[in-house]
Amino acid sequence: MCSIYEATGATSGHLSQIRNSSVHHVEKSRLTSKWQATTMCNMDVQRVKDFTKPSYPDRKEFLRNRNLLGAVLLGTGLVTSACNKTETVHRTQGIVAQPARRLSGVILESPQPAKEAPPQPGDKPSR
Amino acid sequence: MDVTLCLTHACNMRCDYCYAGPKFARSMSWDTARRALDFAFAHTAEQAERTQHDPESQLGFFGGEPLLEWNLLKMATEYAVAEAGRIGIRLKRTVTTNMTLLGEEEALWLRENGFHVGLSLDGCAKMHDLVRRTSDGNPSHEICARALDFFRGSDANGEVILVVDPRTVELLAESVAWLIDGNIRRISFSPNFTVAWNPVALAKWKHAYTLIGDLYVGCYRNNRPVNINVFDGKIHARVNNGYRPCDRCGFGENEITVSTTGNFYPCERLVGDDSNAALRIGHVSDGFYSAPRNQFLANRGNVVAECSVCPVRGRCVNWCGCVNYAATGFINRVSGIVCYHERLCIEAADRVGGILFEENIPAFIDTFYLGCHR
Incomplete structure (x- = not known):
């Protein structure tokens, strides 16, 4: 029998298969002995x-990333207080933490290496 | 322990899909209501002492249409609040109503008394009036929707509950848009799992969830989030790595529903016309019936083998005893239609969750990662 997901793609073959599919076979139990299964649904x-x-x-991953970014921001802040911006980038090995729109709800982009300058005419291709 | 009182079997509506059984004039007596509350609170206090947790209980009113018994509802609430206060139980209050009798006085009283109100309304008139008719066969949307005025905005104490049915599913997205336009911020879908869904209706259902997902994303982008249970529940379950014990219903263990005659059932969905003795787990006069209750508790869960290896089983409500029973006749066997719907919800929720996280929408981050679980 095809899956219901396929059925919602709705080819005629799928639909007829679904229509003809058998209902669940259910055995009787004490709980249902007085109940007639008149409302069975037509799929598995x-x-x-x-x-x-x-x-x-998930929350754990979110908080881990947030803490990581917090540490990076804190580190960057400490370094920034001791030197100028150019040096900061240099001393953090090119890593620049991007502050999010708001600290409590940061989107936690992984710190990315600073981008290289675009190739100029006459540059040798990098290896 | 949570306790729901079915105040009456009478209703002034005749909705096609109602699972509350036939409608007839039988209401709960004050004595039954009082004894039911006494039993529930005694059990709550005992449980709290045993588990060393603060005692909590939820009092719910159901029917029929519970507002037909407005005086009994008020009297039971006042008694419950006084008793809960005396024992030290923190008491939540809920009522589910078809809104026809919900005027300003009633809405105000419910608000002042801290009720969460479940508003049974199938969205726009076109969808609602297809299946929700008054007892004399007339459309009811105009009467019902008047009460929406008391529940607009994000701090409203009510949620609109839409039944999703094969006959109306193609109007579902339009209905949700209508509600959002009307500043209704809490919306719950209650699918009708007791009817056969043909493939065309299933395809419409899937399409509707895509459209509603887009509406949901739009609300978050505009910083006016909307709660829609099928998205919120699945995103929370993803973020928390599955449903947590507190997300699950008490089903006979921490939750009972008391019928008009004083019979205990594990859930309000199982009361019906109060004639099925096999579903009873006690009575206000006798307390719990140990053997059937223990059997219910032992049988909870889901025994379908296919589910045990499903990668989304942690985010699936295959354990919901009343839904399983309604759809398969067994409390521990999930049906194909529930399975289909769960997969649909997860797929739709993951799509919108992915978009909103990627866009770093503050309200989304607050709601699902930093805020309290609702």
Whole structure:
């Protein structure tokens, strides 16, 4: 039987398969002995087979990244207080922490190396 | 322990999909209500002592239409507040109503008494009037929607509950847009899992969740977040690595529903017309019936083998006993339609969650990462 996800893609073959699919076979138990299963739904449980991890983090990951960025910002701040901006970039090995719009809700971009200058005419290709 | 009182089987509406059973004129007596509250509070105090937690309880009113028994509702609330205060129980209060009898006086009283109000309204008139008719067969949207005025804005003490049904699902996104336009900020979907959903209706459902997801994203971008249970629940479950024990209902353990005649059920969805003895777990006169209650507690969960290897099982409500029972006849077997809907919600929630996180929307970060879990 095709999956329901495929069915919502709605080819006629899929749809007829779904329509003809059998209802759950259920045995009687004490709890349901007086209950007639008149409301069975016409599809089966389907395990998710192609699950993609969500693109937003869980809380633990979020807080870890935030703390990491906090440390980077703090480090940058300390260095900045002792030297000029150019030196800061130099002493943090080109890493520049980007403050987010608000500290409590930072988007936690990983610190990226400073970009190189765009190639100029006559530059040799880098190896 | 949470306790819901089914104040009456009577209702002035005849909604096609109502799971509360046939409508007839039988209401709860004051004596039954009082004994039910006494039982629930005694149990709450005992539980709190055993677990060394602060005693908490939630008092709910259900029906039929509970506002038909307005005086009983008020009397029971006043008694419950006094008793809870005396014992030291923190008491939350909820009521679910079809809104037809919810005038200014009632809304004000509910607000002053700290109620969270579940407003049964299927969004816009076109969707609502298809299935929610008065007892004499007339459309009811105009009457019901008047009460919305008391519940607009983000600090409103009410949420609108829309039943999602195959007959109305194509109007769902339009209804949500209508509610958001009307400054309703809390919206819950309650799918009808007891009917057959054909593939066309399923496709419409999926499409509706995509459109509603776009509305949800737009609200966050405009810094006017809206709570929609199918998105919020799944995003919270992602952020917290699955549902937590406190997200799950008490189902006979920490929660009972008391019928008009004093019978205890694990959930209000199982009361029906109060005739199914197999679903009862006690009575106000006798307390809990140990054997059937223990069987309910032992059978909770989900035994469908396919689910045990599903990668999203931690974010799935396959454990909801009343929904399982309604759809399969077993409290511990999830149905295909619930499975379909859970996958749909997770897919839709992850799409909007990904967008809002990527855009670093402050309200989103606050709600799901830094704020309290709702």
